[in-house]
Amino acid sequence: MALRGVGAKPLSERGQIEVREVAPWNEPGLTRDQRVIEFCEDLPITAGKLAGTKMKLRPWQCDFIRAVYADDAEGNRPVRTAVLSMGRKNGKTQLAAALALCHLLGPEAEPRGEVYSCALTRDQAAKLFAEMVAILKGHPELDDRCNVVRFTKQIEVLSGDGEGSIYAALSADAGSKLGLSPSFVVYDELGSAPNRALFDAMDTASGARDNPLMMVISTQAAADHAVMSELIDYGLKVQAGELDDPSFHLTLFAAPSDADPWEPTTWELANPAIGDFRSFDDVKRQAAQARLVPSKEAAFRNLILNQRVSAVSRFIHKAEWDACAGTVDLPSLDGRECYAGLDLGATRDLTAFVMVFPDDQGHFDVAARFFMPEANIADRSNEDRVPYDVWAKQGLITLIPGATIDPGFVADVLANAAARYNMQALAYDRWRIEDLKRELGLIGANLPLTPFGQGFKDFSPAVDMLERCVAEKLLRHGGNPVLNMCAANAVVTRDPAGGRKLDKSKAAGRIDGLVALAMALSISKRHEPEALPACLAELID
Template sequence: MALRGVGANPLSGRGKLERREVLPWSVPGLSRPERVIAFCEDLPITAGKLAGTTMQLREWQRTFIHAVYTEDAAGGRPVRTAVLSMGRKNGKTQLAAALALCHLLGPEAEPRGEVYSCALTRDQAAKLYAEMVAMLQCHPELDDRCNVIRFTKQIEVLSGEGAGSIYLALSADAGSKLGLSPSFVVYDELGSAPNRALFDAMDTATGARDNPLMMVISTQAAADHAVLSELIDYGLKVHAGDIVDLSFHLTLFAAPQEADPWHPDTWRLANPAIGDFRSLEDVQRQASQARLVPSKEAAFRNLILNQRVSAVSRFIHKAEWDANAGAIDLGRLDGRECYAGLDLGATRDLTAFVMVFPDDKGRFDVLSRFFMPEANIEERSNEDRVPYDLWAKQGLITLIPGATIDPGFVAEAISSASVRYQINAVAYDRWRIEDLRRELGLFGAPVPLTPFGQGFKDFSPAVDMLERCVAEKQLRHGGNPVLNMCAANAVVTRDPAGGRKLDKSKAAGRIDGLVALAMALSISKRHEPEALPACLAELIA
């Protein structure tokens, strides 16, 4: 007879334990969210000082459940995707485990349902499994209905609500996950996912169910292009009324970027359980260290304050860069004078061609073009943890056939731009430029190429001007995601004399677009007409 583990009862003896006549979540008159809450509060706490007691959901947890599980007039649950984001150690795993059990064998269960937990690694996904198993072992009535298969980290429901349902912990290797039909998915710490493959595989698989739910519970990612960041940005647009989508819900606990990171009131904005089951003393300790050790501040902001801040010190602050994301009127750029920067990548790298269009107010419209080889684009997306393949489908990156950058495609794009716009100069790095010159000659494009040194002497003024333009909100870059990525990755190094340059070797990712932008801005400054001496100006007047 099959056994579940050491000391377990035979499966043939399961399902025979006498159950309560009326389960807490079966009490007549309860709404759907109230049934979910009643089920969660019937589950045991298995660790810590409250071990041996049952869960008592806090008001913020109840509010989240009401938002997700409230029914519409037709009796259906509109929400299909729910995101809960907050700082670390606020009880995300316990809440997720309770809800997973609720969908597996509680009031949200359905016959032959499929419940999955997803995470970066299988060990991380198994944390939710371990919490669920611990809850079951301390709840004989529910445990009697289940078969726990420890080797595969799987739970089977043998009887009662959800009979025939299974739970399984999955890792971010999405290749073998196609063909599943999830009724409930909880993705733990999506902010650390290397790519969106597993999320997309599970999200699209829920279409076979009548009432599926994808739930993401995670601290924020560091970068804008991360899938969690996209979900949070989408949710904020729903909150603002810019998008009407009743199927999407976001609950976000995060400290504003401008808030004082060292004040306890700021900590509470991102940590709803602080002073409760989130230790206030632990947050105070981490804040004290981060305040004294600058290298720890970014991690404190990201993991504790739940801000979208990378753990690596960047050249440009996100808030300042985003303040320059004004929309570009492409129709008004035709025929205007512009200056460009060209950063030719290596054979498999990103190539950037960025044009800046000065206006009469001293501001610049920024138009960016990016190129990558088409071969192995998905592999490079996974390696860099950047959605190059998605951006290519959106037209933000031009894919060049083959495994290397063909300069002919870049030359054609520059030639076309020179016909449409008045390009006064194209600043370039001397590396591989002869191949491009040859291709431009074939097109007969009269493009004025201007060499631009990449050392401290030549690049320091470019860094200064880029920094000043960003700080003074003199750019309109349109929020181009590829250029945003380059700005977020940029790192500056200094020489003994104080000169600065953008350093690709120390950057966290590709920065080619920002290098091209800096060169374009700098070359535009060189071509500004010199002001007349005051005496000549008066004479002419």
């Protein structure tokens, strides 16, 4: 055949390009990271006012490369996972394309290597492929060694470093990723991924390689339970010295949550290229709009300031909720007075059982249990875009055998809790409670059940109590990820009289845990002893 793929160069025309005797990245005396930098800076810029000139890495880009590609004393690269997170439009696509080419046919290439770029959709995956092809077109010496198959979005290396290697663009909506053995993976905008399936598939597939590298270049996700958030939180612990893991590197450009979002100095913290190839005027325009249009503020914070902020307005501010995490010593709660809330989900949904333990200072320790049916847990995780299956393996969710919630199983848990703790009241929603009461009767459990209405009249005081406890840092919830998810999803609705309640129909996801927490706090308030009048208190004294 004369052609190998649509748009490929005829084989008869190959090998006629004048090749430099020594490529810049192969000059003697260069360290590993210097070779990577030299390779990138030999590539052309393909778009914009600098199109046709060679790439010039900025100091912050060089710092990232030096951190990732530095060798240890044995001459090996310790880093296996590298995360670069910053605001949108800071040149991440060109940097990712340059590094992918470096691993495909540059100084980081290996014989018969496999290089992949991953993205949420096929169109997004095609953008990085298109950038790599444009770079090759502007670099005849490298282009002569490659065969581009546009239909399948693949690049084959025919000669030189990396001979026999392939590159392919993958998307989360594609089929099975089994059988791959990646030497280098770059995941574009992992923060937008609906689940962790593609990331895990690529991360676990590289075990056959001696020196694999998984690189993530993305803005932050909006939720704590997203895989991108988990990576950043892990990287921050490594940076703080809480974890010793030389195989993981994080470079994070993000504005602190308490920074003034309208100040240019704040923009610079999340946009290292601002005023350079990231337009200052464009950021200024978006900031001005977000300041005047409240619905745009969250998106500006997330996409431009690279803050972990949902684009939907929530009932509880994340920073306030996180400030109440604290540490809960579960064994020390045995025998202590407690109040509980139970939110029974539908037969296939999340069921939440939350207990609060008041102390002498007016604070509450929180202990939460969650239940889901075991059947089809993976499907529900994908449907809700929440890692229920991972949380179940971590013991944060109890899986009940079968396809529905067994009220007998929940009854046993409640009875055991009442025996272990000094339970004063258990608030419950009347919906579906009869099945549970029957099961409690069968095992002879006499619990202090207290009905709790879900309308504005009964729930408005519960919302007020929950809001006050969070604002005044009266809670210690231990940072339970499932409860964190419920808090992040929670929204409230108002009636004409100004009453409020947590609204499941308007929430972006499950809020069962927060509903149970609000009921538990409210029922504890009802059981507080009334203060004696001053005259009686004096007589008793």
